Amino acid sequence: MARYELVKRSVALITLTNPPVNALSSAVRHAMAKSMEQALNDPKVTAVVICGENGRFCGGADIREFAGPLRGPPLVPLLDAIEAGEKPVVAAIEGVALGGGFELALVCHYCIAHFKARLGLPEVTLGILPAAGGTQRLPRLIGIPAALELITTAKPLSSRRVSMLTTPCPPDLDALLEVVTMEVKKKARGVMAPLACIQAVRAAATMPYSKGIKRESELMATLFNSGQARALQYCFFAQRTAGKWTLPSGAQWNNSKPREIRSAAIIGLGTMGRGIVVSLARVGISVIAVESEKKLLETGKQMVIGMLERDAKRRGVSASLNLLKFTLSLQDLKDVDLVIEAVFEDMALKKRVFQELSKVCRPATLLCTNTSGLDVDALAGVTDRPHLVVGMHFFSPAHVMKLLEVVCGPRSSSETIATAMSLGKRMGKVSVAVGNCPGFVGNRMLKPYMDQATFLLEEGATPEQIDKALEDFGFAMGVFRMSDLAGLDVGWRIRKESGLTGPDVDPKNPPRRRHGRRYCPIPDMVCEQGRFGQKTGRGWYMYDKPGGTNAKPDPLIQNLLEMYRSRYAIQPRNISDQEIIERCLFALANEGFRILEDGIAARPEDIDVIYLFGYGFPRHRGGPMFYASMVGLERVLERLEHYHQAHPDVPHLEPSPLLKKLVACGSPSVQTWREHIKTMHSHL
Numbered sequence: 013m014a015r016y017e018l019v020k021r022s023v024a025l026i027t028l029t030n031p032p033v034n035a036l037s038s039a040v041r042h043a044m045a046k047s048m049e050q051a052l053n054d055p056k057v058t059a060v061v062i063c064g065e066n067g068r069f070c071g072g073a074d075i076r077e078f079a080g081p082l083r084g085p086p087l088v089p090l091l092d093a094i095e096a097g098e099k100p101v102v103a104a105i106e107g108v109a110l111g112g113g114f115e116l117a118l119v120c121h122y123c124i125a126h127f128k129a130r131l132g133l134p135e136v137t138l139g140i141l142p143a144a145g146g147t148q149r150l151p152r153l154i155g156i157p158a159a160l161e162l163i164t165t166a167k168p169l170s171s172r173r174v175s176m177l178t179t180p181c182p183p184d185l186d187a188l189l190e191v192v193t194m195e196v197k198k199k200a201r202g203v204m205a206p207l208a209c210i211q212a213v214r215a216a217a218t219m220p221y222s223k224g225i226k227r228e229s230e231l232m233a234t235l236f237n238s239g240q241a242r243a244l245q246y247c248f249f250a251q252r253t254a255g256k257w258t259l260p261s262g263a264q265w266n267n268s269k270p271r272e273i274r275s276a277a278i279i280g281l282g283t284m285g286r287g288i289v290v291s292l293a294r295v296g297i298s299v300i301a302v303e304s305e306k307k308l309l310e311t312g313k314q315m316v317i318g319m320l321e322r323d324a325k326r327r328g329v330s331a332s333l334n335l336l337k338f339t340l341s342l343q344d345l346k347d348v349d350l351v352i353e354a355v356f357e358d359m360a361l362k363k364r365v366f367q368e369l370s371k372v373c374r375p376a377t378l379l380c381t382n383t384s385g386l387d388v389d390a391l392a393g394v395t396d397r398p399h400l401v402v403g404m405h406f407f408s409p410a411h412v413m414k415l416l417e418v419v420c421g422p423r424s425s426s427e428t429i430a431t432a433m434s435l436g437k438r439m440g441k442v443s444v445a446v447g448n449c450p451g452f453v454g455n456r457m458l459k460p461y462m463d464q465a466t467f468l469l470e471e472g473a474t475p476e477q478i479d480k481a482l483e484d485f486g487f488a489m490g491v492f493r494m495s496d497l498a499g500l501d502v503g504w505r506i507r508k509e510s511g512l513t514g515p516d517v518d519p520k521n522p523p524r525r526r527h528g529r530r531y532c533p534i535p536d537m538v539c540e541q542g543r544f545g546q547k548t549g550r551g552w553y554m555y556d557k558p559g560g561t562n563a564k565p566d567p568l569i570q571n572l573l574e575m576y577r578s579r580y581a582i583q584p585r586n587i588s589d590q591e592i593i594e595r596c597l598f599a600l601a602n603e604g605f606r607i608l609e610d611g612i613a614a615r616p617e618d619i620d621v622i623y624l625f626g627y628g629f630p631r632h633r634g635g636p637m638f639y640a641s642m643v644g645l646e647r648v649l650e651r652l653e654h655y656h657q658a659h660p661d662v663p664h665l666e667p668s669p670l671l672k673k674l675v676a677c678g679s680p681s682v683q684t685w686r687e688h689i690k691t692m693h694s695h696l
């Protein structure tokens with residue numbers, strides 16, 4: 013846990029040895045305390061050097077220990093003792109010095125850091141604050157403004173920057189703290205940790221160290237016991253769990269070798285295709301981009317080049333334009349390692365593309381589809397290599413959004429899945445393996461969530477009221493603002509194709525029912541007026557101009573809702589924010605339980621990661637499944653039963669069997685749910 017050596021007969025070298033990141037676990041703290049005592053008591057020792065094994069100084073406190081009662085020697089007195097010691101202590105920093113690791117470096121009398129070292133205080137991302145003196149020592153070392161930035165944003169810095177910082181405490185401290193508070197509130201709506209960090213830094217500026225450190229510890233105690241800290245720490249581990257995919261065959265992340273991908277092709281240069289080309293090229297993969305018409309190819313090419321140039325400028329590197337080739341001919345794809353099809357969301361068209369690819373590409377080429385919900389196995393079925401077909405569902409804009417759903421068809425080989433997952437990681441994505449069903453995980457869950465929002469409109473709510481409730485909950489955007497951004501016409505086309513609206517609907521069908529279920533035609537009526545969202549300047553809201561982003565409530569939508577309610581004799585009622593949150597989010601989680609039952613996601617963590625990275629679910633709530641567990645499964649069940657009784661024609665509100673089973677088992681913690689779904693059939 014910490015190795016002690018005497019070097020050159022006078023320097024004590026203490027090496028932290030707790031792989032993989034030398035976290036300050038109780039055993040490490042114990043070993044460090046012993047080593048420090050030995051060094052300080054040995055008259056031969058004139059100086060002490062602290063470093064970490066395997067090129068990593070220290071990843072901070074052991075986050076796993078936060079889940080239980082705090083054991084072992086506390087960190088703060090240990091660090092105070094190092095600082096107070098009479099022999100000089102040097103931190104030799106390589107790799108990361110994060111959180112408690114950075115705080116350890118702060119108490120050392122000298123620091124030497126490799127120029128590639130990353131120093132930072134990521135505690136706010138875990139819902140806590142740097143409570144081993146970080147909020148007290150850092151402002152003293154680098155000044156209030158720089159310390160505030162590091163502590164409240166968790167942004168790491170490279171080691172050179174510290175030496176460039178100055179330390180003055182500004183005369184207008186209150187004004188500065190006010191500005192930072194406003195910024196933090198705007199960026200991280202409802203999140204406690206950054207605000208507590210500001211209070212702790214204020215203490216550093218206004219109190220002597222002894223009082224400041226006490227304030228730091230009080231604030232930490234509040235955060236430590238908060239649901240937000242639990243949620244954020246859950247997210248940290250959920251993200252890492254999601255990468256560890258596993259199939260019923262026994263194939264999994266650590267026994268399946270991915271292929272190396274050097275070249276790829278993208279079919280279709282629409283919004284998605286362009287983003288995927290950029291994601292691949294900027295990690296050094298040669299890309300051939302294919303379009304069906306010269307004009308589309310030229311437009312796509314110009315846009316990709318512009319995106320890559322802007323991206324390279326931002327990162328201070330040169331744009332990798334030499335990796336790109338643009339063509340109208342599928343014949344050019346015969347030698348690529350992997351193809352990602354990103355054409356229009358039309359099964360017949362996609363099947364034609366896959367048949368063509370089967371003929372053109374060499375037999376070993378992987379064939380991937382970026383469909384957002386169509387049957388991946390049906391596409392595999394038209395190829396000569398179904399085992400090499402997999403879904404790679406990117407989220408728009410694909411070069412920005414971190415999520416990638418890797419959709420495993422029943423015939424996708426473990427090597428194919430491993431390759432798609434590893435390619436996602438290489439592109440900097442958070443990849444989650446999911447099963448094949450309409451909408452996969454993310455979009456399948458979106459339907460009951462959005463249905464509830466539109467049913468609430470019928471019953472008396474407005475788009476702005478529903479959006480505000482969701483934004484106050486922590487979503488970056490409410491469901492209607494998000495739909496306006498994404499474009500309303502896509503969903504309308506899908507509803508028309510599936511016979512829910514348009515000329516194919518049987519006129520004898522009651523207007524607000526389809527397939528025996530409640531159906532809300534308001535989104536169709538909005539589209540019939542040519543209101544497709546931001547791009548047309550009108551949608552659920554009105555905008556200054558087509559492409560505008562400043563959403564304002566539109567009286568025409570208000571009129572439409574009033575006329576609609578009077579046409580169907582619906583008496584509008586006052587709807588509380590609580591009802592909005594419960595109906596939208598419990599319907600969302602309920603579908604998540606069904607997805608777990610169906611084996612479309614292997615674990616609740618996978619669902620939560622998809623919602624955190626793909627749908628803007630607030631991280632401090634942990635994701636829909638974790639949120640349900642925090643509310644209490646019994647309560648979720650009771651509320652769903654209540655709403656289902658009130659709306660028996662909405663099957664999504666009927667509590668899922670898995671939810672009932674978990675409640676019957678005493679509502680176990682989310683990390684153990686998978687033990688209760690083991691027997692259910694897996695599609696992964």
Ligand SMILES: CC(C)(COP(=O)(O)OP(=O)(O)OC[C@H]1O[C@@H](n2cnc3c(N)ncnc32)[C@H](O)[C@@H]1OP(=O)(O)O)[C@@H](O)C(=O)NCCC(=O)NCCSC(=O)/C=C/CCCCCCCCCCCCC(=O)O
Binds near residue numbers: 073
């Ligand atoms: C950048 C990394 C370090 C490395 O990244 P990478 O190389 O990509 O590797 P990963 O896949 O991310 O990680 C590899 C595995 O290591 C595990 N891991 C990583 N970091 C930790 C950690 N800190 N603890 C435990 N485990 C860790 C990870 O899960 C992987 O495991 P596996 O392979 O999946 O099994 C990157 O990992 C990273 O960013 N790590 C996190 C860094 C971080 O956030 N550090 C800050 C931690 S918090 C901290 O340091 C706090 C310090 C202050 C402590 C003060 C204590 C005072 C307590 C007072 C409490 C008062 C409460 C009063 C209560 C009451 O009164 O009731």
